[in-house]
Amino acid sequence: MNRFRAIAALSHIPACIHKAATPSKVSEPRKGSKTMDQHVINQAKLESFVMRAISDVTAGYMGVMVSLGSKLGLYKALAGAGPLSSKEVAKRAGCAERYVREWLNAQAAGGYLFYHGASDTYELLPEQAMVLADEDSPVFIPHAWNVPASMWFDEEKALNAFRTGKGIAWGEHDGRLACGVASFYRNGYRASLVSEWLPALDGVVARLEKGISVADVGCGHGHSTLLMAEAFPKSRFHGFDTHAPSIEEARQHAAAAGVTHQTEFGMAKADTYPGRYDLICFFDTLHDLGDPVAAARHAAAALAPGGTVLLVEPFAHDRIEDNLSPVAQLYYSASTMICTAHAISEGGHLVLGAQAGQARLAEVFRQAGFTHFRRAAETPFNMIFEVRR
Numbered sequence: 001m002n003r004f005r006a007i008a009a010l011s012h013i014p015a016c017i018h019k020a021a022t023p024s025k026v027s028e029p030r031k032g033s034k035t036m037d038q039h040v041i042n043q044a045k046l047e048s049f050v051m052r053a054i055s056d057v058t059a060g061y062m063g064v065m066v067s068l069g070s071k072l073g074l075y076k077a078l079a080g081a082g083p084l085s086s087k088e089v090a091k092r093a094g095c096a097e098r099y100v101r102e103w104l105n106a107q108a109a110g111g112y113l114f115y116h117g118a119s120d121t122y123e124l125l126p127e128q129a130m131v132l133a134d135e136d137s138p139v140f141i142p143h144a145w146n147v148p149a150s151m152w153f154d155e156e157k158a159l160n161a162f163r164t165g166k167g168i169a170w171g172e173h174d175g176r177l178a179c180g181v182a183s184f185y186r187n188g189y190r191a192s193l194v195s196e197w198l199p200a201l202d203g204v205v206a207r208l209e210k211g212i213s214v215a216d217v218g219c220g221h222g223h224s225t226l227l228m229a230e231a232f233p234k235s236r237f238h239g240f241d242t243h244a245p246s247i248e249e250a251r252q253h254a255a256a257a258g259v260t261h262q263t264e265f266g267m268a269k270a271d272t273y274p275g276r277y278d279l280i281c282f283f284d285t286l287h288d289l290g291d292p293v294a295a296a297r298h299a300a301a302a303l304a305p306g307g308t309v310l311l312v313e314p315f316a317h318d319r320i321e322d323n324l325s326p327v328a329q330l331y332y333s334a335s336t337m338i339c340t341a342h343a344i345s346e347g348g349h350l351v352l353g354a355q356a357g358q359a360r361l362a363e364v365f366r367q368a369g370f371t372h373f374r375r376a377a378e379t380p381f382n383m384i385f386e387v388r389r
Helices: 003-011 013-021 043-071 074-078 086-093 097-109 126-132 142-153 155-164 176-200 204-210 223-231 244-257 292-302 326-345 358-367
Strands: 114-116 121-123 213-217 236-241 263-267 277-283 303-314 372-378 382-388
Touching: 043 074, 043 097, 043 126, 043 142, 074 086, 074 126, 086 097, 097 114, 097 121, 142 155, 142 176, 142 326, 155 326, 176 204, 176 223, 176 244, 176 303, 176 372, 176 382, 204 277, 213 223, 213 292, 223 236, 223 244, 223 263, 236 244, 244 263, 277 292, 292 303, 292 358, 303 358, 358 372, 358 382
Parallel strands: 213 236, 213 277, 236 263, 277 303
Antiparallel strands: 114 121, 303 382, 372 382
């Protein structure tokens, strides 16, 4: 079917179903029928939900456009330039104008830039540039689209996992996953970790300034480790992860940042890493683990007297009915394919998922012997906890 006809057909579904389901059209149930009641479709509700579903499909299409715009330099060509024609944008980015023109119209239709009809020009507004063109902005989003791209690529693995109950380890996913997750979290950490989260912990900044030993458990590409190392040159930082390519990336990032003398990255599980530390950090990691209680117990054993655990987890309320929001939709979806799957691959002793909530997280550390668990800060995307024995 022609794609335009398919969309047109979909747009007529509500009316067709409503017409077929009106009481005057419903035939009498057969004798012995198991279902005596017929549900009448609410046309307004159906139309509303169809449009919601279409908007989600549109978002998937737009994600591809955002990735192209970022990688081709189209957003940077537009940033700060004021209104530009499609030819001017294409020339600045070194791309073919006809493709650029169609891309620009998709952006304008989605509200990702502003179209000036009188002059047939396109403008990336400052607020849009923060999200789409400034790679150091705390709200920069294009790289995050690597995550759903990897999820689609791994669909067969997910289908098998659903049918068998088996897990999918982090390293079994398409390589875009690690890059997308690292980039998605990096700028948020950069905006808040040193300036807000660490100061929210009692006495920790003063100790970091004097010089202490810090462990970053599940460090990934090492962005969180390096942010702390750059801010506190007298302290030593040790990053641990089970994903070898991420550890290699972390070492390269440390060399580029000039902090190799302060940092060390190595392969280790969350319940076996060596050493003793004054600060142990879990950045969006604990809920991925197959046995978070064992990880918390190991942290208790590895924590120096008077030490602190910094726990950063996705924002979530304790009850499902309080988590029905766009942010929770993102986290539950990612958790289905990534977090839950990895925890099951590690044995699945306690599969928290990415929307664990404060009460369940506190219980993990209570079982591990900790007596102090305090929410020190929060953002729309994260909860930050101070944990002590």
